[in-house]
Amino acid sequence: MTLTADSPSPAADHQSEELQVKTSSSAILRFVLLLVFSEVIVSQSIVKTLPGFPGDLPFKLETGYVAVGERDEVQLFYYFVESERNPTDDPLMLWLAGGPGCSALRAFFYEIGPFTFNYENSGGNQPTMELNPYSWTKIANIIFIDQPVGTGFSYANTSEAYLSSDTISATQTYEFLRKWLVDHPKFLNNPLYICGISYIGMVVPIIVEEIYNGNEAGNEPQMNIKGYMLGNPLTDKNRDVNSRIQYAHRVTLLSDELYKSTKANCHGEYVDVDPNNGLCTSDLQDVEKCIEKINLPQILEPLCDTSHVNLSLLRWDRSSLEENSMDPLWSLPLLPEPGCRDFIYNYATMWANDRAVQKALHIREGTITEWLHCNHSIEYSFGRSATNAYTFNVPNTVGYHRNLTNKNCRALIFSGDLDMRVPHLATEKWIKSLNLTVESGWKPWFVNNQVAGYTVSYTHNDDYSLTYATVKGAGHTSPEHKPSECLAMVDRWFAHYPLW
Numbered sequence: 001m002t003l004t005a006d007s008p009s010p011a012a013d014h015q016s017e018e019l020q021v022k023t024s025s026s027a028i029l030r031f032v033l034l035l036v037f038s039e040v041i042v043s044q045s046i047v048k049t050l051p052g053f054p055g056d057l058p059f060k061l062e063t064g065y066v067a068v069g070e071r072d073e074v075q076l077f078y079y080f081v082e083s084e085r086n087p088t089d090d091p092l093m094l095w096l097a098g099g100p101g102c103s104a105l106r107a108f109f110y111e112i113g114p115f116t117f118n119y120e121n122s123g124g125n126q127p128t129m130e131l132n133p134y135s136w137t138k139i140a141n142i143i144f145i146d147q148p149v150g151t152g153f154s155y156a157n158t159s160e161a162y163l164s165s166d167t168i169s170a171t172q173t174y175e176f177l178r179k180w181l182v183d184h185p186k187f188l189n190n191p192l193y194i195c196g197i198s199y200i201g202m203v204v205p206i207i208v209e210e211i212y213n214g215n216e217a218g219n220e221p222q223m224n225i226k227g228y229m230l231g232n233p234l235t236d237k238n239r240d241v242n243s244r245i246q247y248a249h250r251v252t253l254l255s256d257e258l259y260k261s262t263k264a265n266c267h268g269e270y271v272d273v274d275p276n277n278g279l280c281t282s283d284l285q286d287v288e289k290c291i292e293k294i295n296l297p298q299i300l301e302p303l304c305d306t307s308h309v310n311l312s313l314l315r316w317d318r319s320s321l322e323e324n325s326m327d328p329l330w331s332l333p334l335l336p337e338p339g340c341r342d343f344i345y346n347y348a349t350m351w352a353n354d355r356a357v358q359k360a361l362h363i364r365e366g367t368i369t370e371w372l373h374c375n376h377s378i379e380y381s382f383g384r385s386a387t388n389a390y391t392f393n394v395p396n397t398v399g400y401h402r403n404l405t406n407k408n409c410r411a412l413i414f415s416g417d418l419d420m421r422v423p424h425l426a427t428e429k430w431i432k433s434l435n436l437t438v439e440s441g442w443k444p445w446f447v448n449n450q451v452a453g454y455t456v457s458y459t460h461n462d463d464y465s466l467t468y469a470t471v472k473g474a475g476h477t478s479p480e481h482k483p484s485e486c487l488a489m490v491d492r493w494f495a496h497y498p499l500w
Helices: 011-040 104-110 166-183 196-201 204-218 239-250 256-266 276-292 341-352 356-360 398-404 424-432 482-495
Strands: 042-047 062-067 074-081 091-095 115-117 129-131 141-145 192-197 226-230 409-414 437-447 448-458 464-471
Touching: 042 166, 062 166, 062 356, 074 104, 074 166, 091 166, 091 464, 104 115, 104 141, 104 341, 115 341, 115 464, 141 166, 166 204, 192 196, 192 256, 204 226, 204 398, 239 256, 256 276, 276 341, 341 356, 356 482, 409 424, 409 482, 437 482, 448 482, 464 482
Parallel strands: 091 141, 091 192, 192 226, 226 409, 409 464
Antiparallel strands: 042 062, 062 074, 074 141, 115 129, 437 448, 448 464
């Protein structure tokens, strides 16, 4: 047989056949992996009505559990709301609440979700809801997840599985997302963003890096990750707290003399203080006197007077409840106390502990004894290294942010400028430490012809971009304080438009 220049050799035919077999085997392997993933416990239910809202829901709400962990012993609960605009093309957001241990319902009702409470009609023991005109579900598909385990309606099958940490939480959330996407393949092509507020700044960058690394390693399913978004994120557990002294001075809570003395005597370190440094401890005592009555999450809002109301946990004897009734020890007043933001969170507590609500949400009976707005047994307390159930094992995530600057990634970091819990000064400092290129310098951005805040944008290696924005007049949870401005901000950013 004569071979022409264009004719494949027998060896080439054999190599081609081997390549086809390998390709086919690889495809079969990926398919088998997807089948294995789909066999795990992923339960989901469509919720068409909810107690407290009249009629059918005007959007698609799904709730469910995804099993994660070495033996699928952790059951993470989620709420998924399809975009009200274009679910096929709009971004897919995974939203994680802070704490850790604060339920996804916090964001669902008070920050970016489709509902808010109608306080004028929520007296007695039946909170009523109304639509949130500034819900981010108008522009994005959002998964609200109760994480880590022990948060909201999430639970574990063993006591050992309730033990978690920053890194365990990140790993389990990544596993959750992989399994959820296998179960919802129509959203695999949607631009994916991992998002959250406050303490979740210690977890989100780890998750995002795991997603990029997993894609590069060939993990299935391949995720269409585009970036991440963080609001007032805790990033460095030491420096973020240290910045409170500087912030308090900036907003005139501390005098020039006290600030300069404290800075000099404490050498700029206000967290890990040498107990033998008497001048420093004395100055810090004076600082404490100046700020102890300041509401750290929003310095212009008053501290709640809780002396006349039990604002801790709503407790009642469940054995006395009938199937669709509740009889708490106290009922909600017709209107919340003016200026007391902590009080309004109890509307969610009363609503979520109603058996009729739990039945509508398809909560598994007997998995939790009481729904908590925030599980204080795992919540981070500045200066405390660990709790019995949760280990805060990541001191800072600046290194993860730096690693992501080498990926094809977008980041939006925003800070309410009235937050003293995680001051914007600290956030701006670690962003500058990334040594990015300034693409557009500091300038105001506007909503309804009013200054909504200030913004600066950065780039790195053509593939990475970071937009930083302050939200004027907002506290620790910016969408809660400035909903219309934050909706405009994220809508512009998703569309790759400048904020201004």
